[in-house]
Amino acid sequence: MKLRSRHLLGIEGLDRSEILTILDQARTFREVLDRPIPIVPALRGRTVVNLFFEASTRTSTSFGLAASRLSCGCVNFSKATSAVSKGETLLDTARNIEAMGVDGIIIRHQSPGAPHFLSRHVKAFVVNAGDGAHEHPTQALLDAFTLREKLGSLDGKRILIVGDIAHSRVARSNLLCFTKLGAEVAVCGPPTMIPPDVEEYGCEVFYRLDRILNEVDVVNMLRVQQERITSSSFPTVREYRAFYGLTAERLRKLAPEVVVTHPGPVNWGVEMDFDVADFSRALVLPQVTNGVAVRMAVLFLLAGGEGEVRS
């Protein structure tokens, strides 16, 4: 099974079997990470660039680590120290980087569709590491991988995504990914943070967390993106926590088999209380580790022995 596209631009462009191919490969790479020497030479001689136009710690580090674990060179590019600050366009930047001989471009950009635009103009493969509020496919894949490891399969599982659905690329990618893998997905958040068309994704909408919390297998908390939301989205952080936060009290009421995920970084005391950090079924740190394995799988499948591009 190979991926139909030589780019990973979103979950929207993947079908169920392609998602499963990536997740199955990621399992192998997860084992590699546990070895005494967690590096394989699979992509020796290849180079990718982390083209991050937005601040990022864990995603850029995770991609960088994934590349290095595959013996693949990785160059980091940040907007602040580049010619972008002198007015260079995205396309010029990408073409110049490509002219230096990179095989892949991992891009995070504040504009939805930037990776798609790039993929039409460069020969290198393109991975979307987050484009505005549109998609964040590798986050969805690592969430699905983590849940699969914990629950076996997502088929028939009830997953609740809580928080800022409207501004969250994670929410959109997760919704698409979880439903393609057979899960029943519901979303919950303040009405100002639920996009009007969300039901078209095939999910139920709840505005009161306590009404649905105990009817699900997975609680997928989202980060309150204070940089993207307006002051009218919710009155105060305290009120948000009271209505939508996974507080210590709500944690105690959770059914014993429920697991909790969060894409990080967590605003402790807002979307989750500190108590959740010690909760044995909170998968926040395994998600980070699994992120490296999933990104290794993505880089391997796109840069590795694929037929269509380099046969």
Next chain:
Amino acid sequence: MTRRLADAKAVSVLVARLAGQISRHNRGVQDLALVGIKRRGVPIAERLAARLSAGRQPGIPVGAIDITLYRDDLQMVAETPIVRGSEIGFDINGRTLVLVDDVVFTGRTIRAALSELLDFGRPRAIQLAALVDRGHRELPIQPDFVARVIKTRRSDLVDIFLKETDGRDEIVLTKVGQSQKPRAKSQKPK
């Protein structure tokens, strides 16, 4: 042209011969562990372990490695390689390992397997066992134990079928015209 070189009975004799060589060379099987190269090296390693253990408890440990991530020809592979993963459930440090494959050909698979094994730790020694040696080495690698040497042209195909993977035990030689290109790297997908 296809010729059967060994039937099920002959394959069984070859496995027994290989087990005998390993046992004699190591003067018993203390601290020995077997590692099969996926896919067909693994059932051969398991059969060898069953013979070498011969009722002793615990038996000789058997691991499996997938060398896909260590191949030096990944860019030449036509299909997306399936990485099946390696499973070595014991500490290889200080042990004598016997690396097991079905056919030794160019030596590149073995080179990759050695690189991978050394990433798992530092064994005391690694020995190499193969059911068939068909020659045409491209690297200075020589098995310690071989059950059968088969003279082949480089373009020939040697296919080993095993009950565990193929439903039957058989070794088949296919003569391919010299004008035809041989399959990439080895006799069949690992």
